[in-house]
Amino acid sequence: MSKRRIVYEGKAKILYEGPEPGTLIQYFKDDTTAFDAQKKAVLDGKGVLNNRISEFIMNQLSAIGIPTHFIRRLNMREQLIRKVEIIPLEVVVRNIAAGSLSTRLGMPEGQQLPRPLVEFYYKSDALHDPMVSEEHIAAFGWATPQEYDDIIALALRVNDYMSGLFAGAGIRLVDFKIEFGRYFENDHDMPRIMLADEISPDSCRLWDYKTGEKLDKDRFRRDLGGVTEAYAEVARRLGIIRESGDTDNVVSFTGGSK
Numbered sequence: 001m002s003k004r005r006i007v008y009e010g011k012a013k014i015l016y017e018g019p020e021p022g023t024l025i026q027y028f029k030d031d032t033t034a035f036d037a038q039k040k041a042v043l044d045g046k047g048v049l050n051n052r053i054s055e056f057i058m059n060q061l062s063a064i065g066i067p068t069h070f071i072r073r074l075n076m077r078e079q080l081i082r083k084v085e086i087i088p089l090e091v092v093v094r095n096i097a098a099g100s101l102s103t104r105l106g107m108p109e110g111q112q113l114p115r116p117l118v119e120f121y122y123k124s125d126a127l128h129d130p131m132v133s134e135e136h137i138a139a140f141g142w143a144t145p146q147e148y149d150d151i152i153a154l155a156l157r158v159n160d161y162m163s164g165l166f167a168g169a170g171i172r173l174v175d176f177k178i179e180f181g182r183y184f185e186n187d188h189d190m191p192r193i194m195l196a197d198e199i200s201p202d203s204c205r206l207w208d209y210k211t212g213e214k215l216d217k218d219r220f221r222r223d224l225g226g227v228t229e230a231y232a233e234v235a236r237r238l239g240i241i242r243e244s245g246d247t248d249n250v251v252s253f254t255g256g257s258k
């Protein structure tokens with residue numbers, strides 16, 4: 001594994017050269033960071049869970065016609081993906097006030113928003129991912145007007161679908177962050193926009209419908225403990241892993257987490 005060429009290493013994932021041109025292998029680490037990597041930890045089994053959860057969600061989204069970079073899962077920590085040119089924007093969709101929206105606008109966490117909000121942040125740790133508007137995106141050419149429209153339409157479809165998916169598991173989808181890439185297919189001049197990166201409890205806010213318990217990375221950001229246990233609970237409720245006691249699932253890999 002270490003002999004493969006690393007194409008890119010991020011905070012929570014590594015991208016290796018894929019087996020065929022136009023593919024990459026996405027490896028999920030246990031490393032967890034928050035606040036631009038000022039806070040760090042290694043959470044045993046987190047990468048395994050995120051690999052499975054992201055696989056499940058990407059497959060579901062593909063099935064409703066949303067183009068994604070996901071091809072197939074290879075093993076516990078790796079998936080084969082299409083190589084895309086990442087658009088340098090974090091696209092956040094919010095249904096309920098929380099996190100930076102609550103801080104910025106002084107809105108209590110948990111307040112239902114009048115409609116889903118789509119926000120854009122420029123991907124730059126050095127600049128702390130500043131929020132940007134359509135004006136910046138157009139002026140600096142981060143996405144064409146057509147791509148911008150496609151991204152908003154896709155983000156809202158992802159939100160509608162995932163809200164229902166999680167609701168069926170007794171989980172409220174508060175907000176989430178997704179990323180998009182350009183896929184250059186064969187000789188086509190025009191790249192296709194597709195969903196890239198991952199969708200997991202690292203990149204979503206997920207609250208238990210009944211109790212409001214947080215089942216996402218806020219457990220790490222806010223020192224609530226039980227981070228991987230919460231991720232495993234999400235995987236269990238989505239039917240990705242079976243109840244604990246089953247030896248052939250990822251629960252056994254999360255036992256050592258704190």
Ligand code: TMP
Nearest residue numbers: 098099100101175176177202203204205
């Ligand atoms: P925020 O409220 O901190 O802006 O976060 C909005 C959503 O985006 C939330 O679901 C967590 C996710 N997110 C990331 O995936 N990566 C990040 O770097 C940040 C800041 C948030």
